[in-house]
Amino acid sequence: xxxxxxxxxxxxxxxxxxxxxxxxxxxxxxxxxxxxxxxxxxxxxxxxxxxxxxxxxxxxxxxxxxxxxxxxxxxxxxxxxxxxxxxxxxxxxxxxxxxxxxxxxxxxxxxxxxxxxxxxxxxxxxxxxxxxxxxxxxxxxxxxxxxxxxxxxxxxxxxxxxxxxxxxxxxxxxxxxxxxxxxxxxxxxxxxxxxxxxxxxxxxxxxxxxxxxxxxxxxxxxxxxxxxxxxxxxxxxxxxxxxxxxxxxxxxxxxxxxxxxxxxxxxxxxxxxxxxxxxxxxxxxxxxxxxxxxxxxxxxxxxxxxxxxxxxxxxxxxxxxxxxxxxxxxxxxxxxxxxxxxxxxxxxxxxxxxxxxxxxxxxxxxxxx
Amino acid sequence: xxxxxxxxxxxxxxxxxxxxxxxxxxxxxxxxxxxxxxxxxxxxxxxxxxxxxxxxxxxxxxxxxxxxxxxxxxxxxxxxxxxxxxxxxxxxxxxxxxxxxxxxxxxxxxxxxxxxxxxxxxxxxxxxxxxxxxxxxxxxxxxxxxxxxxxxxxxxxxxxxxxxxxxxxxxxxxxxxxxxxxxxxxxxxxxxxxxxxxxxxxxxxxxxxxxxxxxxxxxxxxxxx
Numbered sequence: 187x188x189x190x191x192x193x194x195x196x197x198x199x200x201x202x203x204x205x206x207x208x209x210x211x212x213x214x215x216x217x218x219x220x221x222x223x224x225x226x227x228x229x230x231x232x233x234x235x236x237x238x239x240x241x242x243x244x245x246x247x248x249x250x251x252x253x254x255x256x257x258x259x260x261x262x263x264x265x266x267x268x269x270x271x272x273x274x275x276x277x278x279x280x281x282x283x284x285x286x287x288x289x290x291x292x293x294x295x296x297x298x299x300x301x302x303x304x305x306x307x308x309x310x311x312x313x314x315x316x317x318x319x320x321x322x323x324x325x326x327x328x329x330x331x332x333x334x335x336x337x338x339x340x341x342x343x344x345x346x347x348x349x350x351x352x353x354x355x356x357x358x359x360x361x362x363x364x365x366x367x368x369x370x371x372x373x374x375x376x377x378x379x380x381x382x383x384x385x386x387x388x389x390x391x392x393x394x395x396x397x398x399x400x401x402x403x404x405x406x407x408x409x410x411x412x413x414x415x416x417x418x419x420x421x422x423x424x425x426x427x428x429x430x431x432x433x434x435x436x437x438x439x440x441x442x443x444x445x446x447x448x449x450x451x452x453x454x455x456x457x458x459x460x461x462x463x464x465x466x467x468x469x470x471x472x473x474x475x476x477x478x479x480x481x482x483x484x485x486x487x488x489x490x491x492x493x494x495x496x497x498x499x500x501x502x503x504x505x506x507x508x509x510x511x512x513x514x515x516x517x518x519x520x521x522x523x524x525x526x527x528x529x530x531x532x533x534x535x536x537x538x539x540x541x542x543x544x545x546x547x548x549x550x551x552x553x554x555x
Numbered sequence: 556x557x558x559x560x561x562x563x564x565x566x567x568x569x570x571x572x573x574x575x576x577x578x579x580x581x582x583x584x585x586x587x588x589x590x591x592x593x594x595x596x597x598x599x600x601x602x603x604x605x606x607x608x609x610x611x612x613x614x615x616x617x618x619x620x621x622x623x624x625x626x627x628x629x630x631x632x633x634x635x636x637x638x639x640x641x642x643x644x645x646x647x648x649x650x651x652x653x654x655x656x657x658x659x660x661x662x663x664x665x666x667x668x669x670x671x672x673x674x675x676x677x678x679x680x681x682x683x684x685x686x687x688x689x690x691x692x693x694x695x696x697x698x699x700x701x702x703x704x705x706x707x708x709x710x711x712x713x714x715x716x717x718x719x720x721x722x723x724x725x726x727x728x729x730x731x732x733x734x735x736x737x738x739x740x741x742x743x744x745x746x747x748x749x750x751x752x753x754x755x756x757x758x759x760x761x762x763x764x765x766x767x768x769x770x771x772x773x774x775x776x777x778x779x780x
Contacts, residue, residue: 458636
């Protein structure tokens with residue numbers, strides 16, 4: 187693309203001013219690292235959410251009044267089962283247990299695949315109870331007495347995003363812990379084989395039982411995604427910081443060209459360098475800086491998120507009273523990275539090449555006297 | 556043989572503006588190949604402007620400038636750059652070296668536009684450094700050189716492309732007497748190499764030089780007899 191000797195000389199000139207270029211490189215790397223890290227964390231969370239919600243029911247029915255949860259009865263279950271398009275309704279036992287010693291709430295869910303007396307816990311729960319010397323067993327204190335369950339399994343880290351504070355146990359155990367009667371359910375899980383009918387059936391359930399709230403799987407997923415979405419709240423401040431840093435970087439680049447580099451361009455022009463040669467030199471130099479900074483930024487962000495598990499940033503995304511031990515799955519959204527590349531590297535190059543071109547076309551006789 | 560013919564050259568800065576300045580008026584000069592010419596005159600007489608026109612650094616407002624049978628007065632940038640690259644070697648008052656680079660890297664600069672191999676580039680650079688008597692400092696940064704050494708580095712850079720024309724604008728203005736004399740002695744070398752040399756200066760030391768063929772006196776943008 188460019189003559190070999192000219193490319194080499196462009197690098198010689200780049201190294202001559204390494205202090206100036208190092209500043210640009212560091213700022214550019216910082217910006218790309220920050221934005222890439224947010225993208226990586228966000229993408230990893232979205233991916234983990236998809237895995238975690240794979241086995242979610244098609245519709246979840248709850249009895250809520252003024253924001254409070256009430257139980258659902260066997261009659262409610264039968265009324266939903268009678269709707270055309272519904273193949274199964276499973277009564278779920280689900281609620282919150284307050285672990286007074288650790289001062290945290292655990293999400294208790296009934297799971298009929300577990301045997302009586304056994305439980306499966308999220309790793310946040312396990313960390314919290316282990317701090318109080320519970321290793322293989324855990325005691326639930328209820329108004330009717332103490333219930334001891336064995337810890338059989340700790341949830342896999344891929345599902346930790348949603349299961350961090352969850353304890354799964356046999357429904358009979360869950361009823362005992364939550365003090366729930368045998369004819370009552372916390373939620374009803376509805377199976378609808380035809381995905382096109384889910385929306386309509388969600389409405390029908392509410393028509394049949396006006397006091398319930400029916401939420402489709404898609405809505406649940408959307409709610410979770412919104413919770414961990416990278417375009418809202420604190421991230422707008424983060425983007426603003428990046429934007430301001432980037433503008434400072436661009437201003438620095440423009441000042442460099444109009445300052446000391448102006449004389450350098452005039453000298454090169456006087457010894458026979460054409461406008462296109464000057465543009466080529468500036469392009470080679472600044473694309474070297476921009477590309478190396480971009481790749482370094484992405485590389486550092488990758489290590490930061492997937493190797494070191496994003497310290498600090500994870501707390502912004504996963505703020506919770508239980509310590510999160512989510513392991514981010516290495517996922518990269520190439521489209522977003524490409525957009526980041528376009529919106530960072532191209533303005534950076536333009537801010538050098540346009541002023542350089544403007545200087546190169548000017549009368550250089552005064553500058554070299 | 557005529558190396559350079561200037562016919563009715565005018566240079567007006569800020570033309571058609573209230574602060575228009577007529578820097579050169581009806582300049583007519585003919586310079587023979589291998590001739591060494593001194594442009595003499597006080598500051599503001601138009602010497603440097605004329606030199607920058609001869610070197611293709613700027614363009615005249617009107618008139619023709621024939622160099623080796625090519626009119627350079629209205630060349631587009633790409634040809635004008637090629638003209639400067641192949642035909643002209645500049646030596647400036649302020650040396651105009653690329654600070655931060657070594658002597659060798661400065662002298663290499665014009666050659667980096669070519670497709671020559673590193674071996675050929677090194678040969679040409681060494682030859683130019685030897686002629687300018689600065690080869691022993693080739694690895695040194697130009698910012699660490701004395702004024703005389705910087706001047707010799709600039710001479711080496713001007714010679715490295717082996718151009719037929721050398722243009723020097725006040726080359727001794729920033730040098731002491733000793734180094735000024737060394738530069739004036741360099742004119743003999745230029746002559747021996749067959750270069751056409753035009754020096755813009757008001758330094759009286761040049762009057763000692765035997766290599767000089769002709770003086771052109773300038774005043775207020777005009778040639779005076």
